[in-house]
Amino acid sequence: MKADPEVQRLLLDLQAVDTSLDRNRHRDATLPERATVAELQRAADADADRAVRARTVVSDLSRQVARAEGDVSSVRARADRDRALLASGNVSSSRQLSDLEHEVVSLAKRQAELEDAELEVMEQLEVAEAELAAIAAAIEAGEAARAEAVAARDGALAALATEREALLADRADLVARVPADLLASYERIRSGGVGIAAGLVRYGRCESCQMELSRVDLDAIRAAPADDVLRCPECRAIMIRTEESGL
Ligand SMILES: [Zn+2]
Structure with missing residues (x-):
């Protein structure tokens, strides 16, 4: 293949742009900010699950406290009624009086037991409410951290997109100046997977693959007309x- 040496040099610029584009796409694909956002999202989901469980515990315990309050007040009401009856003087039978006095004593004991139980559930409720408040605080802090991480990720992605746009514009300018057959050859080599399709010959090396060229190869390179399109015997760039x- 033949191409004007000036045109061949455009391939070096094209290669530089394509290498920058490869790097840009790699940075986009492996952006650490993306992983940070995902990690914070997982933590937020876990916190939300914990909050649901904690709210269930709080509402169960609240119901238990209400039930315990009801138990205490019904025992208290019955004891009040017994005491009122005793004080009224309407009960004259000594057997009835003794039964009532006995009941007042046992109701007082029962009330004390129920109040202890109520207190215990109230303490559990207090602990559960503190736990729920801590989770709510963690969610709030997590939200702020996530918003910050999302902004950092979007900023990094926007910067990469801006750079990519400029590189693609440069590439379009260069491509328009390279003849179709030479460009096709360049693209074919690049699609081979190495990513480098054109490189300078310098200090006796192919700079695409860094291989040192043999004396025979160098002689052939020197002897070749300037408009010959040469390929590296090692990497084919x-x-x-x-x-x-x-040279
Ligand atoms: Zn090479």
């Missing part, structure tokens, strides 16, 4: 000769 090549 297009070898560009310039005044820097030191």
